Amino acid sequence: MHADNTKHVVEKWVERLGTGRDQLLPLLHAVQDEIGFIDDATVRALAASLNLSRADVHGVVTFYHDFRRRPAGRHVVKLCRAESCQARGGARIEAAAARRLGVAMGATRSDGQVSLEPVFCLGLCAIGPNALVDGRPIARVDEAALEAIAQAVAA
Amino acid sequence: MGFTRETDHGTLPALATGANVTLTIDGEHVTLPEGTSIMRAASLTGTAIPKLCASDNLESFGSCRLCLVEVEGRNGYPASCTTPIAEGMVVRTQTERLKELRRGVMELYISDHPLDCLTCAANGDCELQNQAGAVGLRDVRYGYDGATNMGQPKDQSNPYFDFDPSKCIVCSRCVRACDEVQGTFALTIEGLGFGSKVAASQDDAFLASECVSCGACVQACPTASLIEKKVVETGTPDRSVITTCAYCGVGCTFRAEMRGEELVRMVPWKDGKANHGHSCVKGRFAWGYAQHKERILHPMIRTSITEPWREVSWDEAIVHTASEFRRIQEKYGRLAVGGITSSRCTNEETFLVQKLVRQGFGNNNVDTCARVCHSPTGYGLKTTFGTSAGTQDFDSVMQSDVILVIGANPTDAHPVFGSRMKQRLRQGAKLIVIDPRRTDLVRSPHVEAEHHLPLRPGTNVAMLTAMAHVIVTEELYDEAFIRERCDWDEFQDWADFVSEAARSPEAIEPLTGVRAEDVRGAARLYATGGNGAIYYGLGVTEHSQGSSTVMAIANLAMATGNIGREGVGVNPLRGQNNVQGACDMGSFPHEFSGYRHVSDDATRAMFEAAWGVKLDHEPGLRIPNMLDAATDGTFKALFIQGEDILQSDPNTHHVAAGLAAMECVVVQDLFLNETANYAHVFLPGSTFLEKDGTFTNAERRIQRVRKVMAPLNGQADWEIVQLVANAMGLGWSYSHPSEIMDEIAALTPTFAGVHYDRLDAEGSLQWPANDAAPGGTPTMHIDGFARGKGKFIVTDYIPTDEKTGPRFPLLLTTGRILSHYNVGAQTRRTANTAWHPEDRLEIHPADAENRGIKDGDWVGLKSRAGETTLRAQITERVAPGVVYTTFHHPDTQANVITTDYSDWATNCPEYKVTAVQVGLSNGPSDWQEDYADHARQSRRIAPLEAAE
């Protein structure tokens, strides 16, 4: 069932974006945005559509940090770990976030509610530590902001 | 005998631009072609720059960073593999600073590599080990407590090689070899950074991945990460012999690597002109049959085919054979006996078998397995061009702009050439595929045909004539070429014929089932796309109109001027390793060696003088005629060398009946094959590893086969034939196959320049090789056709009489698969069965659904000739109305189904078109059961009597 759905989604996006190899990243983004992750069936379907080998697609999927091979939590909190945020206490906030959200950096909470992921720079480097919560940027993350984030991802 | 090694110059040769540059490397002035890398330049002048990721069959990559050099006036330390030489450049490859950097890199490598060299299978044959020595690494200061990629499980799924990620240095050579050389793209690097690792497909086990087991990755691996199981078991080889593969008509050169008398591995030889260091799963790995326990090593006799075999001495077997043939000739007449030569044996062996028939039997009843494959090629190309052979060498394809493949499946049947073709296609050449099946070439990763014309089986002539119609009526032909090289009047007759409306793509659409617009597009592309080359296979020849199709192909090439230079031509892809050679050697009942008719008095006089007997001037019997004559009671004895006509020839019932009607059938082979079930004498044969000789591949290339090990049966095949001949009183005295070749050269003008010393010195020769062409002939018909003017032949489309109807509504077409070879006698006795354990029937989903057939179901396959059962594979590779199977497994006996319709000119059987019905089945057909029973009975062997 799932594989059928995947194939359908892939075919839809291939129809829109085309079968050139250079559409592979746009297609992976589009499919992941829709399904949430890139599984083996997606790799197969994309390889078939773009006339690539499965190895070709697998190599690309595993190269890029953005592509997930299994679903993320319902909410995704990305916390910047780069130097500018470190200069503003990023490490302390990272530890606090892991504590408050109950999930280790790079992991998804066992209830599937939230994933905590590292990001290297959001380009908000004068106002860190910075986070991206379900795509929404938050600057100057402190304990109070973490509390708000924790509440938001409880929903 | 030593170990022959090859130097790896690190990067590909420069593309020829004609310009040279001069530079200084380590103080020496060097002049080399523009575009050469510094690494290659240094190597060619004798300086080995350390390297791990570079190999001279791959694009330079620049990842290992061991090959850094200093270039005066440039910052940093450029990688010598990716930096081209330049005029006036001053390069230093060995300085203290470079040593320091290289040691630094090597120290990192070894910090993530096991130190188990002494127990490693690659010990002594490991590039990493060599380079660590070369850069003088003495210590790894990083220790071994940090992160490593070691300890990952080995992948041992492939039957021939293991993958041990722990020993991988992520040089990507395997990935690049799979991409660039083989063109399968089955490997990738998974992940990134320190976690980068080689993965097959989606990190599958190799056997479950897209890997086709060609071995290019194993060969490319600089460590023991990818290594042959046999090397792991046996240890590294200590001597080597260069020889030629005995599978398929590509004719790959291999270095057989031995440890004592044990073959350790076959490694493709870079200087092999046909394969340039590449291989396929058969040649590289599937040689285990040579030591298979079912090999018959003692001669055997029996008086009737229902008795068990009796092992006898060589003397007894030879004397018995000779006396039987003499007895039968005395009783039934001179013409009651004949012989069949083998396309798998050497030229020399083949020549001797036909000589035995002509000189010893005194008739021309000799034929060869080319009868059932490429006899129409011989007829068609001789008629149109004047020479019964393809026009190009394999390298020619790299100059082609449009490649037309018709009735051939090179990625399965000629894999090494298939890879080369795919290289060219990836460079941008356009592809047209004319085939009822959607073969891999039609669409597979990174290759896609511009046009696939999935015609109904049996309509080749109509299709090609329609293409000619487009070329003529749209005036796309090459008038200057035709006027100069062909007969203009003949062209005009032909042009008038093809221009008729009835031959237009639109008119034949109902016949072929292919859209007229596609046909027009393909014809235009072939005629106007630059260098157009046609490659064809048995999908052309094995038809009622096989010869007409070959001539229709020749017409297209002549009309468009696509003949007589590199990149063009008409190229039959020969099935078996020496089918070209077998034809060249005079294996046909109407021709002496070099395609000279037996009625030609001068030729006959030459042979009569050499052999000291009067020779028959009348053509002899072809294989099917022999079988007919046998059932009629006039043909009684047959000497068959290395050919399994029962399994390979059509209409098995008829073949069986013919064989059963004979009084003496002699089979010389490696195994008790299917034909041997009907034999009275079995003479054990030897494999290509056990004898000297030559094979001639599909590009007319004569290459040496060299003895790698002593014959297990005590005699090479040529020696056995000589024993029989001498028992018949012929007085042969060859002491080495080179003497046979000397006789061939003396009696065959196109081979006049062929001698073993030249073959050993030059590697190979392409015939004609004689005074007119001292260096051999890579490309034929350059200045004129062999026959003078190229001949246009009107090729009327005469449909086959094999028609579908209510009882047999589907068309069966047959073919082969990558992992198996011909009747499978060899490959079935290797681990290649892991990929293809049985023949299956490919059927379109619609046809399957109509019959209630699910994937994997047992189905009955029935034609008016017979019935068999096999399992179904549902696939859209075949069009509705068409089914397909392979003929590799005697349990299936696909040829029980095929009929005795054949090519009008040569009697090449119509394997590719049989009207059939398919239905669900519970088990083997009656024939299969009876046959299995008979085969069991017939394979009983009574042991050699002790007192000898």
Place this chain on the structure above:
Amino acid sequence: MKRVFISCDMASVALGADAVARAFVGAGCEVVRTGSRGLFSIEPLVEIETEAGRIGYGPVAPCEVEAVLDGTHRNYIGAVDEHRFFAAQKRFTFARCGIVDPLSLADYAAHRGWIGLDTARAAEPQAVVDAIRASGLRGRGGAGFPTGIKWQTVLDAPCRTKYIVCNADEGDSGTFADRMLMEGDPFCLIEGMAIAAHAVGASRGFIYIRSEYPFGIDAMRAAIELSADRVAPFELEVRVGAGAYVCGEETALLDSIEGRRGQVRAKPPLPALAGLFGKPTVINNVLSLAAVPFILSEGAQAYADVGFGRSRGTMPVQLAGNVKHGGLFEVGFGITLGELVNDIGGGTASGRPVRAVQVGGPLGAYFPPSMFDLPFDYEAFTAAGGLIGHAGITIFDDSVDMAQMARFAMEFCAAESCGKCTPCRIGSTRGVEIVDRIIAARESEPARPTANNGVLGKALYSRAPDRIDVSPSAQTTLLRDLCDTMKYGSLCALGGFTPYPVLSALDHFPEDFGAPAPALEAAE
């Protein structure tokens, strides 16, 4: 109805600008969303249109609309143009950013938009390339290669198909100028690319934007659609990265656009001759291309007149990290590091002393305040063992542990290495391990082996870890040797420049690595 200008820049939004904007709409104002002016300590900034020009208040909270509208808000700034932070700049590239509606073609045209393109199109391609060469513009992505020479190579390449590729994979921490420009003045980049296309004979362009910049992606896509007719027949397309820092390396970026693993290609061939899809390709950074319209509209000389030595024109410097007045400051080359950090940036946000600044992102060197007289200039920075890179300056106060920062440099390289070349692939991981040993030794803990990833364990190997000399001095020597291997052996700048932060930390802050501190004022 009052016209109010509020930034929609991602940084402003992260600071709450959307809610502020909604509040002003709720109060009946006409709110124009602009890009950011670039001073984040006053964001969200609200500018009220008055006859005396735009009057600013900031930062402003959503509940403070009334105070702003009645002029009583405590964060009254006055005329924004006259604010010291803005008045001190030379805004060539960022002239419109923060002022115009980024997606208003009318606004763009009203602020000298398209003049450069029209000027270029009226001239021969060679004349355009000549103008770029005359301006002295050098690649703003970090390497500082003369843009005009690159364009000349592409112009001279005999091929009908050529491409313009904009590298907007701005992954360096401490930099955000590309993002601000794409969000605040996207037509400027489009115009620059269209000029480049005319100059070299290309008809298609790609903007490769990192996926961490969703606002920039949306803005560019919208702007491309709006301006398609204006730049036709030149066609542009946004391609979105996928979280790989190394794709900021130009050849990896090209592979990524082509749908491959973003691995670095060996050069030659240069992208200018065989770039995207094997065709001649101009690949330039956002800031390089965005400088082009100014050069064409105002003249090459106007641009070249500004600058220092061989570094001509302006550089949008980004002040980041622990800084009081962080933001974007476009200024001519030659200003000193100390002026930027202390005078413009106002020192640290924490109020503690500045201990180190990292210039040029994760691959840039760390400088101590003793080197603050260094002029902002490509050559001067190279001579000082550093690089300007994308002109991001990340400021650290005295709580920073420079050994940890060196470790982070290696860790970042390990996380982002494409894995192709050995020095970077293995060296970065080994680098982390060495610094771990140094830190452990510094803290007088016994050297603790880091986790062994392999299951075989050490038993299999002939040499046990205790044979290694784990003293700080031995490990520091090894670290320097490793940096040497990486710097000179790596295929690209990721592995090749990671030694900059590591070695500069070692050189300038040895006390953090268990060695004696350098004598004070030693530099004098």
Place this chain on the structure above:
Amino acid sequence: MAMEDEEGVMSTGERLIYMANQIARNLASEGGERSAEMVADHIRSFWDPSMRQRIVALAADRPNALSPIAAAAVRRIAAA
């Protein structure tokens, strides 16, 4: 023209007739005499003498079995 027999096996005589007719059909486009001569040539080149004798005899026994061109060709073979 097709083989109707259920077992799918032709007798030798039937096969010879079939072959001669098949050759004739494929060489028919030249027309008349020229075709007959080509068919005769073909058979002389590729058939062994016993097969040629047999077809000559079959042509006499079953005058309608051969197509006109094949029959003309066989007449030429018989005459030689």
